Amino acid sequence: MQPLSDSFIEQCKIEDGFRLRGENMTRIEVFVDAAFAFAVTMLVISIDQIPTSVPELIAVTKQIPAFIASVVLLMWIWQTHSSWSKRFGLDDTATVVMSVLLIILVLIFIYPLKIMAMGMFGWLTNQYLPSSFDLNSWNELRFMFSYFGIGFSAFFLLFLWMNKHALKHKESLKLSLFEQHDTQTYIYVRYWLVVIGLVAAAIPYALPDKWVPFSGFVFTLISLVYFFVERRQKNKWDTINKDNTSQ
Structure with missing residues (x-):
């Protein structure tokens, strides 16, 4: 790709220390947004028919927590892609391929996501x-946990690839040292999220039947990953800054 001009870089809005090189939406980003909107619609219309009585309305209302949980996770995935697009503004062939793969993953896993959310609230x-x-x-439950874990890993493996692809073009994008460091932090986090998903996919088969429903608690490790990785990377950046200042 052609290197971005200094004048373009200078006029880019800065958010969290990162210049937003892709604030103007590309056609592929519009397509991705439309696909996510369609996925949310699929969650809504998964109800067989409009309620015709109060008991049916109550039954539908009890699905709302699972719907909200599904949408929240879906929006997390959407926001991750949106943030990546705004930061780097890439529109090459690899970006199109990765974005299409993201859409495919969303459409494949949207119903299993709702199923797992309903199962979680039913169990709780x-x-x-x-x-x-x-x-x-119990083996069917193990399969569902594995299915969800593999899907979770697939999403964040794709996001890991996206950030590695952006970092590969650091010269053309004229990424600052901080932007390169922040992107590397994203890569580390995504790597551990992939690992968590794979552990979640495998652990149900290592547990006795009565403990299988607790497999989902593996995902509580996500908050620890964010805390420790970002803390480590912040300390590393402070050291880099100190070294640069002393020179």
Whole structure:
């Protein structure tokens, strides 16, 4: 790709110390946004029909927490892609391929995401918030956890690839030292999120039946990953700054 001009870099808005090189939406980003909007619509219309009585309305209302949880996770994925697009503004062939892969993953995993959310709330509330998805054995539950874990890893493996691709073009994008460091931090975080997803996919098969429902608690490690990786990277950046200042 052609290097960005200094005049363009200077006029880019700065957010969290990062120049936003892609504030103007590309056609592929518009397409991705439309796909995410469609995915949210799929979550809404997963109700078979409009309620025709109060009991049916109550039954539908009990699905709201699972719907909200699904949308929150979906919006996390969307925001991750949106932030990447704004920061780097890439519009090359690799970006198109990665964006299309993201759309495919969203459309594949949107229903399993809703199913797992319903199952989680059903388990936490002793079926007061029921799940309409039937599981007939512990192995089927193991399969669902593995399916979700693999999907989770696939998303963040893709985001890891996106950030590595952007870092590969650091000269053309004229990334500052801080921007390179921040991108590397994103890569480290995404790497550990991929690992967490794979652990979540494998651990149900290592647990006895009665402990399988607790497999999902592996995802609580996400907050620890963010805390420790970002803390480590911040300390590393402070050291770099100190060394540059002393020179």
